[in-house]
Amino acid sequence: MENISQPPVPPADAAAVHPGIEPISYLLGTWKGQGEGGFPTINSFSYGEELRFTHHSYRPVIAYTQKTWKLNSGEPMHAESGFWRPKPDGFIEVVIAQSTGLAEVLVKEITRVFRLIGGDLSYEVEMATNSTSLQPHLRASLKKL
Ligand code: HEM
Numbered sequence: 001m002e003n004i005s006q007p008p009v010p011p012a013d014a015a016a017v018h019p020g021i022e023p024i025s026y027l028l029g030t031w032k033g034q035g036e037g038g039f040p041t042i043n044s045f046s047y048g049e050e051l052r053f054t055h056h057s058y059r060p061v062i063a064y065t066q067k068t069w070k071l072n073s074g075e076p077m078h079a080e081s082g083f084w085r086p087k088p089d090g091f092i093e094v095v096i097a098q099s100t101g102l103a104e105v106l107v108k109e110i111t112r113v114f115r116l117i118g119g120d121l122s123y124e125v126e127m128a129t130n131s132t133s134l135q136p137h138l139r140a141s142l143k144k145l
Contacts, residue, residue, distance in 0.1 A: 020060025023086050027053040027062060031121050034071065035140025040132050046071050049140055051121070053084070061085050064096070109134060119144070 017025045031051040038044035047068045054063045065081040082096035094112075109128040114121065125138040 016057035017055065018057050018060045021055060021062055021086055023090075024062065024084065024092065025055075026116065027084075027121075028055055029053060030145045031142035032145055033121075033140055033142030035068075035138055037138045039127070039137050040135055041129075047077055047140075048074075049142060051142060064094075 062084045068077040079099040085093040122141040128134040
């Protein structure tokens with residue numbers, strides 16, 4: 001009978017980074033922090049957040065997972081995961097699937113701005129929906145663990 005099992009992946013050098021992801025390799029690791037959310041149509045809220053960026057040296061791609069929770073109870077909120085692929089022109093292609101299913105497709109427009117300031121990773125998310133123009137939804141600041 002034909003052996004259809006996948007061959008074992010050779011062990012990666014844990015310290016090695018594919019040259020293609022060198023420009024954003026500072027993201028690799030686990031970041032934890034908290035943020036604030038709101039929108040003209042909803043009540044504002046606070047949340048805890050963990051981001052993980054992982055990589056192996058075989059492919060120029062970083063895998064990304066995010067989870068958030070209510071600060072007072074720990075109850076899970078939004079979660080998402082995806083892949084970040086730096087391109088030679090300096091742009092980064094990011095694909096993200098959200099726990100809310102089609103949310104990213106239903107939202108008309110989303111902008112995400114990430115900043116690394118003094119070792120802290122912060123971001124701002126703005127979005128436009130069919131009823132609301134481009135407005136802030138989230139801002140958060142995270143530290144590397
Ligand atoms: C880029 C990522 C996100 C997108 C595109 C997104 C999109 C949306 C949209 C379209 C709405 C409905 C707004 C309206 O009714 O006018 C919404 C509501 C909401 N979002 Fe987000 N969201 C994102 C991330 C998050 C995260 C990370 C959290 C929590 C940590 C969160 C928490 C909420 C809450 C609490 C509401 C109010 C409605 C509800 O209670 O379900 N969102 N979001």
